[in-house]
Amino acid sequence: MTKDVIALTEKMPDPVTVLAGLYAGGPDLRINTLADGAVTQLCTPAGHPLVSVEVPLLLQVPGEVTRLLGPHTQAPGTPLWWTEARASTALAEAESLAGSFAGRLATVLDGTVWPPEAAHTDVVPLGAETIAATAPDATPPAVDVLTDRAALVIQDRPFIAMTSWLSDALSTAIKTGRALQIVTPPHTRLTLPTRTALGGHPHRWVVQHSPTGYYDGLSGAELHWTDGAFTPVKNTDGTTRGADAFTSPSNNPTAQGEQQLLLCFRTLHPATENLLLGTALETAFQHLTGMAPAGWSTAEPINLPWSTRQLTELARARAQRSTPTWLIAIGAPEHPAIATTRIAHTPAGIEEHITLALGYGPEEAVPLTALPDLAETLAVRHGLTSLLTTLRTARRDLTVPPHLELPPLPVSFTLGPDPVGDIGLPHAEDPSLTPVPIRLGPVTAPALHYRLGDGTDPEAWTRLQQLNQHLASGVRRSAS
Template identity: 60%
Template sequence: MTNDVIALTPTMPDVWTVLAGLHAGGPDLGVATTADGAVIQLCAPGGRSLVSIEAPILVHTPGEVERLLGAQPVGIPAVPLWWTEARASTAIPKAESLAGSFAGRLTTVLGGATWPPEAAHTAVVPLSSDITALPAADDALPAVDVLTGSTAVVISERPRVAMTAWLSDVLSVCTEAERALNIVTPPHARLTLATRTALTGAPNRWVVQDEECGYYDGLSGGVLRWIDGTFAPVRTDNGATAVASSFTQGAETGDRQLILSFSTRHAPNEQLVLGHALEAAWQALTGSPPAGWSTAEPINLPWSTRQLTDLARHRAPRPTWLLAVGSPDRPAIATLRITRTKDGVEEEITFVTGYSSDENPPLHAIEPLAETLATRHDLTSMIASLRTARRDLTVPPQLEAPPIPVAFTLGPDSVCDVGLTHARRPPLNLHPVQLGPATRPGLHFPLSDGTDAQAWDSLQQLTRHLRAR
């Protein structure tokens, strides 16, 4: 069983259907709202939050249910569908059944399916009166299971831990309050790329339950203990961090991922439309544009450069962080950060595509793509790399090989800053390819075929040479 229950319906839950669901705990429960009304909470008479219900999301993107929930539940409607998420407090045993009753009532009225299927029912869930003795804390965060002075702990049983809107909000609040976010999962869970990116670096952690050692960090393998209100590494006698044996026991599948990390810088003007650089990369490597975009998962909006530009313009000068996914037959996902700086409007993009052992990553497409980005999309720089990792682009709590650089590209402005003569003569056996017109070229440096780890040495020497100017 899980503390999250999701209703997937062909039509939007209207006010009366939601009210029917809110009566799952009987007439004594209270209702509150948070996040400017985007989250409805079912509360015990004393104010304790039992279930937090997100505003329904209209999902247009094919494959999102399977990508985020694993096997599709029976009866799932075709896209577009409405995704309504209820998260139960783990502190109250019957709260999970209450969330299941809420979701079951929605799908009974509207049709569709619930995830997980066994959680759905329509019975009234009576709650014992002693819950009223547990008042809501003044600094309580919706959907946080444990809150200390230094750490917010979220316990998740999902097979894929996605960067949902509520989890993104929790992370933002934790960052502002200088708290760590610790996400605790069972060993079979995996992270999406978005969640993995958000948890990179201290103080945030992915905490994996383990029969042998108790807990370990799913990204580094370090054994963890709950110490003074947070999960902290366990040290060996010589002061090193102990590593869980489960972390080093990953099965080799032969799958690979091609990763592009690149940035662009545009002159700000009213005609500027963002997202075209990512769209060009997607087209070059997959043969089609992105399928959808959003600010959180599930990714629900059809791909639109105009709409994402409007959002970034509305949020400026604050940065905007976005996600995009491709069609289900070709796993691909990207993160896009848009920032207004004194030099212009900058896009920082990480684009990842997945391949099985019998598929060849399109390394031949990288150089033509580099020229397109350098001559048409204001490329600043790009690193292309290849790694051994899952085709479905999820992150398991096991050791994965680091990526190996395939190529490095400088855009025209960056070449100008370095100096064309200096940039073209690195102290290596590298032969840069000129991109675009001779009067203002970009430079593309092929490094390897993605199988030679010494390519990292070449890249480091190259970047030191370029910075030395």
């Protein structure tokens, strides 16, 4: 198990200050570096990690401290430096060492520490058992337990964000054929990027709701530890047993009047030298929030001001290594909006797969009437191939709680001009369809916008399924 401690400072933690903080345990400890210097570890003389510290991150995007650490967190104003340390609780003194490290940084560099009760500046004497502890088998700094089947990350934070620590653990799990399993208490919530990353089998969010009880925070399946991983408990008939804590009304406060608008869209561009990526996402933000994204990054917290040029340069550099780009964009704090984008170079061109979520309170109108105009702009100017919009009752702050939430309901689906051409316009706008689609864009190469509902009608799923079947039959016919 590990404990996270974060120093939030006005001044940049230079290497000398970081090393001085790490030597809170005395001069006999070792310093190691990992990930090409991105992680510094304080270790016992025999090499057992005590505290792992990431390279300090300059946060230039307002609202990230509050979004990820809670509204009552005290911190300097933006910009600020975020220096995160993880302490292994395999050794008794490690947590106090992390607190002393963060406390020393905050004292020297005019800052604060999260959680505040962890901060101090004392020298931490090490016991003989800790000094003698030898290095365990190599594991990523974020992984607490590594088995043949799973990489476990145990965290007690208000929000589990897709940090670079967690991204590294996920990458390691995938490369080695393991499941990433994040274990948290029941008061923890996930950010949407973390929820997206855990969407693929066999990864899990494991919620501990009693000393011996666990359940999947996304599916509600009761879990138990067996053969080196958390797996579902089966009933006598072979079905998965559901956890009462996942559905119990006493544990599941509803989002009263709060809603989330979800857009999943895909764009396709020719791989030209002048291509600028991120413009489709920027357009969606402008139409639905009135402003461009506030910032972007490849992990949380979001630290970079929004720049289509910079993210294009990153995607181009990764494409040269045949590596897809995954990034996160965030909106201004006063209007919750967050998006994930996967950019990949394929034989067809440069593809952007974008998921955008926006939160609305009880007194805020969801801009459903803006969707056709947004769809047309994306189709005409940004290479849209498809856009599915859904609406759900859920938290305005866009976090994911470990209890049952109502599924989203379809609002509309837009098919871009190239897929319409592949299917055939007569088939794609068959007058027997209900409802009849609306043409968007040029007469010679229109996109088609299908209105499915207002986000309150469950039958919209049936209409979407029927539409997909109809369009798929057109693809098969044109292929033959």
